[in-house]
Amino acid sequence: MDDGFLQQYLSLFDEFDVLAAFWVNIQLTFFAGILALILGTVLATMRISPVPSLQWAGSTYVTLLRNTPLTIIMVFCVLGLWGQLGITLSPDFTTNFFRLAVVGLTVYHAAFVCEALRSGVNTVPVGQAEAARAIGLSFWPAARLIILPQAFRGSVAPLGNVLIALTKNSTVAAAASVAEASSLMRTMIEFRPDVIVAIFLTFALGFVLIVVPIGLATTALSRRLAVAR
Amino acid sequence: MSTLFDVPGPVARRRMVWVNIAATVVVAGIGVWVLLRLGDKGQLNPALWKPFLTASPWVDYLIPGLIDTLTAAGISIVTSAVFGFVFGLGRLSPSRAVRAVSGTIVEFFRAVPVLLMMIFFYLGLGKLQILEPSDVPLVAVVLGLTFYNGSVFAELVRSGVHGLPRGQREAALAVGLRGGQSLRLIEVPQALIAMLPAIASQLVVILKDTALGLIVTYPELLDAARRFGSGNGNILQALVVAALIFIVINYGLTRLADLLAGRVGKRTAGKPRAEAPSLVVATGND
Numbered sequence: 144m145d146d147g148f149l150q151q152y153l154s155l156f157d158e159f160d161v162l163a164a165f166w167v168n169i170q171l172t173f174f175a176g177i178l179a180l181i182l183g184t185v186l187a188t189m190r191i192s193p194v195p196s197l198q199w200a201g202s203t204y205v206t207l208l209r210n211t212p213l214t215i216i217m218v219f220c221v222l223g224l225w226g227q228l229g230i231t232l233s234p235d236f237t238t239n240f241f242r243l244a245v246v247g248l249t250v251y252h253a254a255f256v257c258e259a260l261r262s263g264v265n266t267v268p269v270g271q272a273e274a275a276r277a278i279g280l281s282f283w284p285a286a287r288l289i290i291l292p293q294a295f296r297g298s299v300a301p302l303g304n305v306l307i308a309l310t311k312n313s314t315v316a317a318a319a320s321v322a323e324a325s326s327l328m329r330t331m332i333e334f335r336p337d338v339i340v341a342i343f344l345t346f347a348l349g350f351v352l353i354v355v356p357i358g359l360a361t362t363a364l365s366r367r368l369a370v371a372r
Numbered sequence: 373m374s375t376l377f378d379v380p381g382p383v384a385r386r387r388m389v390w391v392n393i394a395a396t397v398v399v400a401g402i403g404v405w406v407l408l409r410l411g412d413k414g415q416l417n418p419a420l421w422k423p424f425l426t427a428s429p430w431v432d433y434l435i436p437g438l439i440d441t442l443t444a445a446g447i448s449i450v451t452s453a454v455f456g457f458v459f460g461l462g463r464l465s466p467s468r469a470v471r472a473v474s475g476t477i478v479e480f481f482r483a484v485p486v487l488l489m490m491i492f493f494y495l496g497l498g499k500l501q502i503l504e505p506s507d508v509p510l511v512a513v514v515l516g517l518t519f520y521n522g523s524v525f526a527e528l529v530r531s532g533v534h535g536l537p538r539g540q541r542e543a544a545l546a547v548g549l550r551g552g553q554s555l556r557l558i559e560v561p562q563a564l565i566a567m568l569p570a571i572a573s574q575l576v577v578i579l580k581d582t583a584l585g586l587i588v589t590y591p592e593l594l595d596a597a598r599r600f601g602s603g604n605g606n607i608l609q610a611l612v613v614a615a616l617i618f619i620v621i622n623y624g625l626t627r628l629a630d631l632l633a634g635r636v637g638k639r640t641a642g643k644p645r646a647e648a649p650s651l652v653v654a655t656g657n658d
Contacts, residue, residue: 193377193388196396202625207512210576210622211615212583219615222598223608264376276378290376311485318587332495339499343492347484353563354483 152341155331164327165349171241171313171323173240175248176306183256190257191264191339192193208254208353212356220247237322244316245367255305263298266292268372296368303361307354420606424613429600437596438617444510444582444592449518449575455518456525463530464555464567474526481523487584492518494588509590521578528570532563535642566642572629578620583618593617 155161180191208216220243224230232242267290275285314325330345332339380388410416423429462474481489494512497503503511536559544554564571585592593614601610 185381191376193380194392194395196392196399200395200399206623207619208578210619211624212580214583214586215611215615215618218586218594218598219608219611222601222613227415227608228409272376272378282377286376306484311483312484313408315584317487325485325491328488329491329495331638332492336495337493339496343488343496346488347480350485350488351480351483355479357560358483 148338151270152338155335155338155342158334159327161327161329161345161349163325164324165353167241167323168310168313168316168322169280171248171316171321172306172310173205174245175252175313176309178249179246179256179305179309180251180302182253182265183260186257187260187264190261205254207258208251209258211251212311213251214318216251217244217247217315220244221319240320241316244319244321247319248312248316252305252309255308256302257348259301259305260294260298262301263294263296264371267293277308293370296365296370299361299368300365303357303365305308306355307362310357311350315362325371377643415424415608420609423604423606424609429438429610433596434593434613434617437591437593437614440510440590440596441579441582441585443591444513444517444585444590445575445579446580447510447514448521448561448582450517452521452525452578453516455522456527457523459526460529460562462554463526464533465560466551478523479525481519482527486516486520486581487587489519490584490588499577509585509588512588513585513590513592518586519579520581521574524574524577525571528567529560529563532567532642533559535566536562537641540641551615561641562642564638565640568636569629569633572632573624576629579622579625580618 177296186201186204190205192198205227215223224246225239232237232246233239257262271289271293272285275289280288311312314323317326317329322340324346335342389637407416414420443588459478463478465474466469490512493515494508496506497508516526533555540558541554541564544558545551549557582590582592584595586595589595594611597610597614598607601607604610605649
């Protein structure tokens with residue numbers, strides 16, 4: 144690597160604010176993550192409830208959203224919700240697109256959060272519930288003290304995977320006209336095609352640096368919390 | 373019985389009927405409200421939906437788009453399988469260097485967003501000018517999908533082999549097979565059978581991700597629906613139809629995965645798994 148190349152490469156960071164673009168992805172992930180966790184918990188509660196109509200609504204939602212490409216949902220948020228139905232989430236143009244993208248990411252990943260939580264409940268052996276009943280606990284104490292604590296511990300690893308997927312999928316917000324990392328990478332390459340590989344590796348490494356710690360942390364956490372059986 | 377609920381008695385059953393009715397009213401209410409809002413905006417106007425009952429949008433837009441989507445997905449499935457096989461075996465290699473290189477490649481491509489790779493290949497191939505310009509979007513989509521999904525397949529091969537009971541390899545070595553032969557003849561075939569359900573659900577991921585091709589100007593189904601919709605003033609309806617096509621195909625693939633998960637149990641010593649193993653877990657001791 145000669146000096147000129149390094150100079151050229153470093154000059155990119157004066158022209159383009161790479162960190163700001165990644166910050167947009169982190170914000171998208173953060174807000175969509177929290178909202179998806181809430182919506183996903185509601186859906187999971189519906190799916191494991193003994194009420195048939197709620198079960199049906201929950202599983203229909205998951206089937207529909209899980210099988211739709213995220214790109215369609217994103218395009219729908221912008222061209223459908225905003226363009227056709229006139230739903231505006233903020234008077235500011237940029238904030239509006241950002242919030243629409245958060246809505247798209249939320250509704251899509253909520254389906255996966257629901258599945259992750261549900262798989263956590265499935266890791267609890269039936270014997271645990273039977274033992275809880277046998278010592279005289281009724282429904283709420285059994286659920287609160289015995290089953291749900293184990294279920295949450297069992298769903299840490301799948302929830303971590305959803306968070307990783309969400310982080311990477313935040314780039315699809317480009318389809319909703321949000322100026323995030325992938326669209327900045329595109330702009331940078333179009334302006335400076337001479338250093339295309341270096342630009343790609345910079346952005347790829349950025350994602351590795353975000354995603355790998357999440358993976359390591361959730362794996363460590365799920366191992367620590369794992370219920371020995 | 374599920375973990376959470378006992379078999380309900382008469383009181384619980386009666387209560388459940390009432391809760392069920394109330395919940396039905398709420399769910400149906402939300403549905404009706406959405407339809408009313410759509411009606412207010414004129415989106416339920418039959419004139420906007422009727423074109424999809426005629427031949428023209430299908431012949432001119434949706435079917436060519438679907439063919440492009442399936443082409444990209446089909447090629448990607450084959451190339452990902454090759455990539456996954458090579459690097460999956462690489463991760464099982466007796467040589468430490470080969471294992472490390474394969475492991476790094478696989479973990480790297482699993483952490484990088486597919487869209488980033490597609491944009492890179494799209495602009496990179498366009499700059500190199502080694503391909504017909506009209507082929508560049510398809511190749512970019514296929515390469516992006518291959519590197520990501522191939523890495524997932526590699527993980528499936530590796531974790532499938534690790535999921536087999538130790539006795540399989542020991543028995544193979546005991547009857548005089550070499551390590552490589554045991555891998556090729558005994559372990560990998562059983563691992564693949566155990567991983568069939570997970571492979572089938574990965575096909576859903578590949579098919580869904582072809583829609584990212586929209587961003588690199590690949591004329592797939594979503595792009596076709598968007599072009600038809602914006603030309604005819606019914607973009608919302610066109611997107612719904614495109615989404616339904618994806619949902620029907622993917623639902624079929626999901627059912628196939630479930631069916632396979634129920635069937636393959638007896639044909640392998642490994643445990644069938646429905647999903648791909650998670651990222652980075654693999655760096656540990658297994």
